[in-house]
Amino acid sequence: MPTEGQAAALQELLDTHVPIAVLQTHDEKRVLALAEAVARRTQRALWAWSASNGLRALHGLKLRLVEQGTDGHPGAADTHELPAALKAMAKVEGPALVLLLDIHPYLNHPVTVRALKDLALASERTGVQLAFVAHALTVPDELQPWTATFEIEPMTPERVRTVLREEITRQRSRSGRDVAGCQRTLESLQRHLVGLPEASVRHLARLALGDGQITTTDLTRVLAAKQAQLGAAELLVFEPDLPAMDQVAGMTALKRWLLLRRAPFLDPAAAEGLPPPKGVLLLGVQGGGKSLAAKAVAASWQLPLFRMDFGALYDKWQGESERKLREALRVAESMQPCVVWMDEVEKGLAGGSAGSDDGTGATRRMLGTLLTWMAERRSRVFLVATANDIQALPPELVRKGRFDEIFFVDLPDEAARAELMRIHLGRLKVAFDEAQLATLVVASTGFSGAEIEAAAVSARYEALALGREANAAAVLAELARTKPLSVTRAEAIAALRAWAAERAVPAG
The missing domain is CATH 1.10.8 (Helicase, Ruva Protein; domain 3)
Incomplete structure (x- = not known):
């Protein structure tokens, strides 16, 4: 049943004598019930047209078609084709509301659009108002001045x-x-x-x-x-398998920050007066666990996680990239409460800052769309963005207020490396004792979490090939053979640490 508020809102819109109301929804049954309620309370006749049923009276005895079938039923004449139905509508006596169900495929035909415009121009005199009802439609420019959009409230x-x-x-x-x-x-x-x-x-x-x-x-x-x-499943990828927060080594400050904001995000009424948490930017060294932490946020808050695929957003047609981004953000808001993860956001928005260009201007427009949404959204969508290269990030994205906090994820310290070794060696069934663990922790100095995991995996493969159990010595040998990013990218990591020292909060 329609709510009293929705019925009153639709009645208020129709009382302005707008010729055409536009209702975009999949919930056709609710629209019919809502229109029926308004028709009864305002003594309007109610009609509905569809390609399958033609023009039919749903409510009211004041409707009369000049041309009827021999049985006297208003829908007896063949009105399955829209042109015939529009001719019949021109002979309806008002006040009346006519619902045009799934009309969107017909709105690209010039004769149909002209006939609808004729009905709109005559609406003030006849008292007959139209309602376009479809899951999605684009109103032709010729009809724009005579239309008004009515939002069907979602299920409360x-x-x-x-x-x-x-x-x-x-x-x-x-x-x-x-x-x-x-x-x-x-x-x-x-x-x-x-x-x-x-x-x-x-x-x-x-x-x-x-x-x-x-x-x-x-x-x-x-x-x-x-x-x-x-929709937009290719733009927002649902991530079903999420790690628990105890699978994330270190990052004590980040974990505490998230713990303090979990309850206010899930139950805004319990934190009246506080703005809802908006999101965090996780900046740091590649392989440091940023993506794992993003997934663990959703798991610890018991929320769905959706990864935004920037590759699927970009389109060769002008304006399509921005439209896809708006659609993805709309779907995210429809899925609230949820976590949206933008992985390596600097790659998706490269060229979005002033002075740089991707050749089409699409990236700058997408950045503007994203920034506007971040500033104006009131939905419970928690945004987690991860980035490796601060130089490639548009400065507009990292200014204060875009995110609640910017956390810097550095290479793991000794305690975090010990935790990582326990997690990965335990999961991969690699035998070790406490003395060996201490040796591995020292040998992995300067290694990222991903590099430590890779060494453990390689040791397990090596042992499997030789037909023996994996052990700490094999992991130690793999660590010795590996040149970590802290060596091969020492200058870049030093520059990243220098930037973060003044502008970000340590995650550990």
């Missing part, structure tokens, strides 16, 4: 709770037993269903409840299905 948390209760009751009646699962998982499911059409909410709720229990696996399936329904 309260309405989603009601639908979930109904579906849980349905599942209980069908199976004869209660639905199992913890309250926390159920609350996460509810959060992720907000914003979808009601039909989709019911479908995804049944998908999750089908086996009689609600688990984190169900959440992953629901999120993947929600992303597919919203």
Whole structure:
């Protein structure tokens, strides 16, 4: 059922005598219910046209077509084709509202557009108003002065709770037993269903409840299905397998910062007056664990993670790159609360700063679109951007206020290297004792987390080829053969540390 606020808002719009209202939504059933409610309270007749059913009266007895079929039904005449339906609409007596369902494929035909314009020009006199209803449409320039957009409010948390209760009751009646699962998982499911059409909410709720229990696996399936329904799946890549925060070695300051902001982000009402956390920029040495930390943020906050694919954003056609970025950001907001990860953001936005150019200006326009969204967004989308090369980052992106904080992820210190060795050697089943661990920690001085992991993996492959168990000595030999980035890129790392010393907060 439509809410009182939505019905009042649509009535207010129609009372301005706007000839054409534009409603972009997948939730056609809600539009029909909303229009029916407004028609009843305002004594408007209500009609609907679709290519499958033609023109049909939905409500009201004041409608009369001059040309009707022999049975007297308003839809008896053949109005399945839109031109015939538009001719019939021109003979409708108002006040009336005519819903044109899935009209978007017809709006590129000049004769159709002219007929719609004729109806719009006559609307003040006839009292007949039109409503374009489609999942997406572009209003032709000829009709723009006579249209107004009406936003269908998304499913609210309260309405989603009601639908979930109904579906849980349905599942209980069908199976004869209660639905199992913890309250926390159920609350996460509810959060992720907000914003979808009601039909989709019911479908995804049944998908999750089908086996009689609600688990984190169900959440992953629901999120993947929600992303597919919203579109832009190639622009925002859903990352299903997330590491726990205890898989991230070191970064004590970053972990504490995130811990303090978890509750206010997930429950804004509990932190009334505080602005919601917006995001962080993780700057540092390649292989230092920035990407792992970005993934762990989502896991520790129990939120979905979406990686923005800049490669998929860029398009050869003028204006398409910016449109794709806006679409990706729209989908991210529809998935809230969530974490959006922009990996190696400097590569995606290279050429976006003043004085540099990619030849088309697309990068500068994309940067402007992103900065505007970052400044104006009110949604619970937490942005984690990672970068290796500060010189390639547009200065507009790193100024104060774009991110809540800029953290510098340096090469791991002794304690972090010991933690990394325990994590990777344990995962790869490499035998070691405490004395050997101390030796490995010293030998890995100057190594990044990725280089330490690579040494452990290589040692395991070597042992597998020789048919023996991997041990600490094999890892030590791999470390000795490796020239880490701290050696091969010593000057670049020194410059990065010098920049971060004055401008960033150490993550460790």
